Amino acid sequence: MPIGDQARAETIRYHESYYSQHSLFDQDSWLKAPDQYLLALAEGQAPLWRKLTGQANSRPLKIADLGAGVGRNAIPLARFLKEQSIPAQIDCLDLLSLSIDKLEQYAEKYGVSEYIKGIVQDNDDFQPTTEYDLIIAISTLEHCSSKASLQALLQRLEKALAPQGHLIVEITTDRQVRAVEDNSAVDTFVETPLEKGEVEVLFQTTLASLELVLEENFPYREQIELNGRQVFWSSCQTSKIFKKRA
Numbered sequence: 001m002p003i004g005d006q007a008r009a010e011t012i013r014y015h016e017s018y019y020s021q022h023s024l025f026d027q028d029s030w031l032k033a034p035d036q037y038l039l040a041l042a043e044g045q046a047p048l049w050r051k052l053t054g055q056a057n058s059r060p061l062k063i064a065d066l067g068a069g070v071g072r073n074a075i076p077l078a079r080f081l082k083e084q085s086i087p088a089q090i091d092c093l094d095l096l097s098l099s100i101d102k103l104e105q106y107a108e109k110y111g112v113s114e115y116i117k118g119i120v121q122d123n124d125d126f127q128p129t130t131e132y133d134l135i136i137a138i139s140t141l142e143h144c145s146s147k148a149s150l151q152a153l154l155q156r157l158e159k160a161l162a163p164q165g166h167l168i169v170e171i172t173t174d175r176q177v178r179a180v181e182d183n184s185a186v187d188t189f190v191e192t193p194l195e196k197g198e199v200e201v202l203f204q205t206t207l208a209s210l211e212l213v214l215e216e217n218f219p220y221r222e223q224i225e226l227n228g229r230q231v232f233w234s235s236c237q238t239s240k241i242f243k244k245r246a
């Protein structure tokens with residue numbers, strides 16, 4: 001099987017199994033809490049968003065969550081916006097129909113269905129048809145089918161941002177997997193494996209027109225089951241928030 005197909009198969013197998021085993025906000029999983037920078041951004045933007053949506057004939061806030069999974073970020077964000085009386089539509093896109101089905105069930109459970117629009121969508125083919133005030137792409141860009149496809153997607157996202165809109169990304173780089181039993185390297189496949197330096201260059205060249213408002217890098221380590229084996233997963237996570245100038 002070509003490497004790209006193996007990577008896509010591993011992505012699908014891993015996420016379908018993970019979302020079937022863990023519920024949203026399970027404390028012993030990475031679904032336990034939303035991205036810390038996202039909610040801080042929403043709190044900071046709330047006064048502007050309230051103003052934007054509170055005028056006569058104004059539209060609801062438009063948000064896209066790419067690779068939304070089961071709603072780890074979209075559902076807490078929707079709950080926050082609802083509490084703040086900020087009307088919004090969050091387009092939640094994911095490759096897997098299982099993710100979107102679960103996300104819609106969780107939206108109902110947490111009382112925010114009117115904020116959430118689930119869409120089965122491959123990021124590679126996402127062609128925004130509206131301007132977004134906020135685009136979220138957390139731990140999903142590395143699943144684009146190639147670096148060229150990722151670059152083209154970033155260009156489309158940059159164009160789709162409304163004036164003063166934000167793009168929040170987190171991307172996994174320098175991924176390594178080792179067997180728990182003997183620490184040997186385990187084959188692992190991701191569609192677009194990237195090193196931190198490559199991501200820097202990619203963002204600098206593709207998103208040059210945007211203002212960088214936050215940048216954090218941190219290591220991530222987790223013991224998981226991968227293809228029936230217990231493994232240590234380690235990677236570097238790069239988080240960035242960009243803003244379109246008014």
Ligand SMILES: C[S@@+](CC[C@H](N)C(=O)[O-])C[C@H]1O[C@@H](n2cnc3c(N)ncnc32)[C@H](O)[C@@H]1O
Pocket residue numbers: 011015066067068069070071072073093094095096099121122123124137138139140143144145
């Ligand atoms: C690590 S999870 C992150 C989910 C969510 N963003 C979060 O932070 O909880 C990656 C998600 O990206 C989705 N995904 C993988 N490849 C994708 C693609 N090509 N297009 C859209 N979604 C994809 C997976 O199904 C999965 O839900």
